[in-house]
Amino acid sequence: MRRPAGTLLTLATPIRAWAQRFAFLLLVGAAFALMLVGKADTVFVERARTAITDAVTPVLDVVSRPIASVANLLREGQELAALRAQNAALRQENARLQHWQTVARRLQAENAALSQLLNVAPEPSTSYTTGRVVADTGGAFVRSVLINAGAAQGVEKGQAALAGDGLAGRVAEVGQRSARILLLTDINSRIPVVIADSRFRGILAGDNTANPRLRYLPEEARPQTGDRIVTSGHGGVFPPGLPVGRVARAGESGVRVAPFADWNRMEFLRVVDYRMPGILMTDGAKAPKPPGTPRHSPADSLPELPSGAGEGGTLTERAVQAKAPEE
Amino acid sequence: MKTSFWQRIDLIARQVTPVLLTLLLVTLTLVPYQIPDFAPIVPWLALISVYYWSVHRPDLMPAAAAFLVGLYHDLASGTALGVGVLILLLVHALIAAQRRFFISRSFFVVWAGFAIIALGASVLLWLLNAVLAGALIGPRPAVFQFMTTVAAYPPLAWLFAQVQRAILR
Incomplete structure (x- = not known):
């Protein structure tokens, strides 16, 4: 079989070597291009x-x-x-x-x-x-x-x-x-959640560790170890109230959640098809949960990712107000 | 000497064996083994394969093949696109530039060379992923993956050597 000694060939045919080097640079360039395209999250990718x-x-x-x-x-x-x-x-x-x-x-x-x-x-x-x-x-x-x-x-x-x-x-x-x-442990995962008992809303943000971080909680929310975390249903794709996990650690360094899901014996997954009656994110489409209406003012409501502005809560707020006259 | 059609098919089949084997191994790393906490530290078999073939039979693992393997790995495993491609290309180029060092060295030297290259590749992988994610990622899984990858080199090198002897000569 042919087994070319690299150096000999290079001396003999400089053009070919040049072409090879060019092809290599082209491939490296393509790799960088792929990174950019992949980062942009295009439909093509x-x-x-x-x-x-x-x-x-x-x-x-x-x-x-x-x-x-x-x-x-x-x-x-x-x-x-x-x-x-x-x-x-x-x-x-x-x-x-x-x-x-x-x-x-x-x-x-x-x-x-x-x-x-x-x-x-x-x-x-x-x-x-x-x-x-x-x-x-x-x-x-x-x-x-x-x-x-x-x-x-x-x-x-x-x-x-x-x-x-x-x-x-x-x-x-x-x-x-x-x-x-x-x-939900992935670094790109962001899931709107709510503390089941106190109804404070936050975002469960993964960081590739076993216990994702609970972020954007309002100041006065004092999560205790063992508090149940469920999905809040904000954004309209997830049904509200799906069990997510328990607060594992709550301290100065942030709140960590231990998910209920057992990663090591995950053999089947159920995908929830939750059909909203209207278009996504339209007001009133979300049925407000009467017992769990937020205790806090709109000012400290859930920020929408990724902007972080405090306007995410208006959706349910408005829905609740729409119901108010009937009470 | 004229080669018949079947001889040519045979030759092509022998020549693409390393690349196909690599793609198969990459696929096998995706299987859920249901071993606790194994998935994050599953060895980086694509790196082992590209290294082995680049050292022993570079004619059967050209840069384009390394590119293909990296692309398949990145697309199938859902990692940041292009990162695996770039690292495999760089590893391939590094070995091509340093081939004299590897020729007719003992297994342990080649293994040590692999450990060094895997270390560099793991650090680069970690850095690129952190940059693309825009956040600092805990290095622990990467460290463990590096260790499993180095540990997985001897059995795979043995397997590749068998394949080389049986099919490629």
Whole structure:
């Protein structure tokens, strides 16, 4: 086989070497151009990405199945050992949940009656599409997964993706039969959330660590460790009230949230199709949640990303005011 | 000497083997292995492959192939576009410029060379990602990925050597 000694060839054919060097520079230039294009987030790049993921997904789907089976087997083996203790704990939890069920039923009926009384705009319907996680991509700098459901199954960009225990992320790219879910721990992930009890709003901003940061909280919000964080529904793509996580650390260095979603056993994701009755972000389209109306003034309401101006709260504020006369 | 059609097909198939193998390995890094916390530190197999072939058979891993591998990696894994491309190209060029150093060295020297290049590549990857994200990214996953990548070099080099012996000669 030919195995050219680099230096000899260079001496013999300087033109060829020059051409090679030129080609190399051209490729490096192309790499920089790709960086710029990729940073600009053009439709073209997205198409290229989805074309690739569409092509790879069937392969990954096949490869990931036996691995998932083995992982399940191992997990079941571990769980078998703890069966008795788990059973007792579940019995206890079941009793507790039975109680909660009656409470929830009563509240649901009460809520329906009150909503009717106040003429609250109906909540948009929600449907789910489930996809298998076929790729856990990205390496050290991106937190995203691919699922084997795409536009053909009704997945759309921006929708929320749920793991069994809570919000996992949002749909970032959609192909025909694959979709990329940007996990909420990714550095590019921004999700409008609310502290479940105090109703203070903020943005859950990922930074590639396991515990994303809760930002843009109003001054007087004093989140405590263990506070539940749910989606606020601002922006109109995510349904409000999806469980996100608990406050893990709250201190001078910022508030960190431990997501409910278990990244290590994420086998299926449910994509939430939440149809708003109107166009996105139109006023009044969002049904205000009567018990959870903001306690704080509009001045410290949620800033819209990325501008950071304090006007994001006006949307619900206005919706609430629109309802006020009927009270 | 005239080569028949099938001989030519055979030759082409042998010549694209390294690149196809690399693309396959990149695809395998995407599979969810369901091992706790493995995904962020999955070894950078594209780097290993481009390094190995650039050292041992540069004629089968030209700069354009390194570009292609990087592009596939960046598009499929959802990382910042162009970053992997640029780093693989630079690694390829560096080895092409320093080929004398690598010729007929022992395995451990080549491995050490890989560790040094992987260190530079990881730092560059971290910097470029931070610049493109416009934020400081914690370096810990990058450090661990560097370590898994260096650790994954010997078994993969063995695999490539088998392929080289069996298919390419």
